[in-house]
Amino acid sequence: MRQLNLFALVLLAGGLFITGCSKDDLNVKKSEVELSLTNPTGLKDVTVSNIVLAFKEVNSGKIDSIKAASLSTVNVNLPEGSYELSLDGDIRYSDDGGTYDAKVRGYQQSVVVKGNSVAVSLNLFLYNPTAQFVLKEIFFTGTVTPQGKTYNGDKYFIIYNNSEDTLYADGLIIAEAGFLTTTKRVYTPDIMDKTFTAGSMVMVPGTGKQYPVLPGKQLVVANNAINHKEFNPNSLDLRTADFELTLLPTINVDNPEVKDLINLSSAMTMHNRGFKSYVLARLGEGITVDQFKADYYYEPTYVNSAGNVSATKNVYKIPNAWIMDAVNLSVAPMFEWILTAPSLDMGWSYCGKVDSDETRYSKVVKRKVLSTNPDGRVVLKDTNNSTNDFEPEAKPSLMP
Amino acid sequence: MGPRLYNNVDRYEVRFNETADYATVYPYVMADTVGGDLKEEVYAFSGGLAKPFGRFHLGLNAGFNGKQTYRDRDPRIKSISSDITLSLSAVRELDKYVLGLNLDGRKYNQENGLEFVSELGSPLVYHDAGLGVYNDLLAGTRTDARFGGFGYGVALQLAPRQYKGWTAHVGFRGLNINKELGTIRDYVGEIREQAVEGGIAYLYQQGRQHFIARADVSRVKRQGAEAKFNNQDAQVGIIKISEDIRYSNAYTKFNLRAVYGQTGGFADWFIGIRGNYGDHLEQYADPDRVQSYTYINAGLDLTGRKQLGKVQLAVHLGLSRQQNPDAASDWDNINTASAQYGMLERNFAFLTVSGTGYNGSVRADFPINQNIAGFIQAGAGYDNGPAKRDYQAMLGLRF
Known part of the structure; x- marks a missing residue:
């Protein structure tokens, strides 16, 4: 009787894991990123529009893009990682001579996104594609x-x-x-x-x-x-x-x-x-x-x-x-x-x-x-x- | 002293893997798209001792398995791995049965390097993370990897004292292996595997008749924790900033097997049938990729054995049929022109194709002198599903 009990115990232990494969819940950690844009210095009455913003995570190579008509801060939920940020857009500004339309950009490497929330500032700069x-x-x-x-x-x-x-x-x-x-x-x-x-x-x-x-x-x-x-x-x-x-x-x-x-x-x-x-x-x-x-x-x-x-x-x-x-x-x-x-x-x-x-x-x-x-x-x-x-x-x- | 083994293996057209012991260290292998034939030399030996203590028997067994893998043209892989095992056993004799308990430990290491001598250049060397994904930041020319880890296990067996009656076994084992890369201080990946297995069998032996039937089940779950890095500058170098479990491979297998045979007549003969069912699910997170499939496999095999003077001749023939009731795959965020996409598609097709397999082998065992026996074995197999051919030739000595 004692041997039969042992036998049953071994069988029971073996039967506990007889299950099929179910999908694993694999999740990567994410962070809330608040990105603020810093306008080029010395400009007045700045309006940035037609913005294309790209977040490239350099480990995975994955790019998350945002298009916006206008914004000064961006909130985006991104997987933790090391990011390359780039921005293209139009800018309208004024100085003593009048109001101007131009192109504006921003670029920053090695932005570490980690933890619950991250604040990032991106400096914008004017660029002039004048032919030479x-x-x-x-x-x-x-x-x-x-x-x-x-x-x-x-x-x-x-x-x-x-x-x-x-x-x-x-x-x-x-x-x-x-x-x-x-x-x-x-x-x-x-x-x-x-x-x-x-x-x-x-x-x-x-x-x-x-x-x-x-x-x-x-x-x-x-x-x-x-x-x-x-x-x-x-x-x-x-x-x-x-x-x-x-x-x-x-x-x-x-x-x-x-x-x-x-x-x-x-x-x-x-x-x-x-x-x-x-x-x-x-x-x-x-x-x-x-x-x-x-x-x-x-x-x-x-x-x-x-x-x-x-x-x-x-x-x-x-x-x-x-x-x-x-x-x-x-x-x-x-x-x-x-x-x-x-x-x-x-x-x-x-x-x-x-x-x-x-x-x-x-x-x-x-x-x-x-x-x-x-x-x-x-x-x-x-x-x-x-x-x-x-x-x-x-x-x-x-x-x- | 137990068995000693030297094995020399040629592997043909190995691609997308430049690391030895794939089954142990996957998915974190070093890879390129060139690959080629590989040579492997395996050295193994083991030994142990056992001693009775009343109704108990205690045993200790240790084993070493060393492997050298290399290729003598670009990409020149050179890998040396060692696998050391230690097992402690305790057996308790009962009235009609014996109950055994096994505790196992394992230490695994591998030094994995890759070299190129071509003056013109070399292909991309990358470090696979599972399902064709690799870390862009680590890809390029990082050609020195190290794997290290340990395994453990416990198993319980119940078996009849005579060759008649029921047997049962159940066991659990775990494996943790880390991967390091070049001068990066942190682990780039960590493998965590857990497996449970169990089964029952019935043995019957009466005169010339032999019968065994057994049912086994096993479930294995492997997870991969992968690090993300930031390349701050050349002074600080690459530093780890995050880690997630992004890879998972889980599978369950059910195996049924029955063999009946007779010995002592004109020739010994055995006939066996088997049935297998498997359920596999492999996943990767960010990008989200998955492949899953089930299979049912049924087989029949015949073995004949005849003593001809001092030579014992054995012939084996096998037939099997595999069907895949379910199969699904989804590769998120992949360039369909990439080599990795082609690899994933071909691999999935290979894993999920139905087909019929045929195999056969001939083996001759013969004494060389009083203490040494030798054998020669040749075999071949063909499966019309993946159009897979296997050929085997073996020359062995037994001391």
Whole structure:
């Protein structure tokens, strides 16, 4: 009898869990976010309208968007996480001269949403998509030889006159960022909202009106302006480039038929995974190259992961007011921050979906076409947001 | 000393997983879309001792299972895992039955790395979180993962002292495994699994006749707690800001099995039938994804065994049929052009397809000397549902 009781006990214990599968109530924790918008300083009677607000959670990549006719604060219930906030809208404001309509934006990274409620403030800024010189195409990836080796001397920039006036390229500067979009640091001094930190810089020579560029026309700036197909059948012929760079001595090949740009700092070696950013700029009124080098050199410091203070050397600060176009580049899994003030560029483009993507070669970032005028002049898209303005991983226009 | 084992395994076309011991550490495996064939080497041994104390018998058993997984072309996975088990048993003799209690402990570790030597580049390496979801912030080039955890279990068995009568067993086991990644200080994922199982069986042996019938049921529930991070800056690095249980996989299985056989005639023979029912539900929260299905499987198998001189030859043939009465899936927030979408669709189709399976094997056992025996086994199987083919060749030594 005692053994039968034991047997029954074992069977009963086994029978307790004979149930089917029922749906689990999986819930992620959420927070109430109160977002307040801070208007650009110095403006009066501000009205913001036609707002598109995006909350991108960077762990999941999920984007929650809000559209509103007008608002000054936003309340939204979001899953806990780390968010990237961006806002686009119209703004009407007045000053002593009258009332104006313009475009307004806001952008903020690393906004931590956690706990029951979170208060977030987003600073708005004006942006002006006035047409000037723009970077039309950047070929930074290089090519691959038939033997499967990387080939680097065939990179180039295309600069485009996106205005309806003849512009002069004399004194035009292409500057490459001194930082990486894939390594976010807290630099001291933190002047990114007012300046761009440049590493390598090259400048078009000229006296002021030597190199005119007609509306809708372009300049090609090659790394080495030679026929690369002689060395790599998968490459391209850059002998007809308008200018060429002076690279590091070990990889520089000079074509005496093509004018060299002036290296203002170290030789430019375009990052072939696209971890840097580029701007087009001119020195400010009355500023000479020597003055610039003397007055705008700086050594920002940061605390490294070991807790020691390190300095970044050989970089220059270019005031945002001198910059006419900016393009941030990165790779999605590696992206950590943009290297420009959001007013210059609040997005980024890419060649390669992963770090060291072996499919990135022979691809460019190419600015999209906005419209074509009746006279045939193509107007390129320039909204100061490279995510929207550029076609990533496009075919190089100079490649047959 | 108990059994010792060395096993060399080739796995073909493994994709979306670059981590060893998938069944132990899922869903938090390292993955890419390239994959390829894998080589595995398994080393295992175990041993124990037992001692009677009056009407009690106490036993202690320890085991080690080590595995090395690698691939000699990109992506070059190199994974080393160890699984150490310790089991304490107590058996009480009753009049016609024995009652046994088992307490089990387990320590699991895995070092999981991935390397690329191609000059041109490498694919995206990501860390799966279940049902094709992965953390964007952790995807990229984080190719060093570590898994560590422990398991525990308790089981109660009742069995007849002779080979005739009823047996019953019931047990509970748990498993907790954490995943760490590169230099990130916090766990990126934590697996919590609990399982209960039980069953009854009837044994009958009379002269040349043998019969066993058994019914088993098990229920397993695995949950995955996943961390979210914020990349503050290069000094602070990536820090954990939140955690939620976002993954769940629960399944219940019922198994029935009966075998009748006769030994001692011209040849030994056995005929068996079986029936299985399974109910699976796998979920992920934010994005909300789910796949669920049930299956019914019925099978028939025949085994013949004949002594030919010093060689014992065994032939086995099996036939099975599977039907899936219910199947549903929903993939929220997914790019239908992505590799993950294709993987989910193919996997769901594989899990829910009905079909008929055939399998067979031949095995020869032979003595080598007084202390060592060897065997050779070859087998093949085909299931027309998923069009799945299995081939098996085995050479073994028994000491």
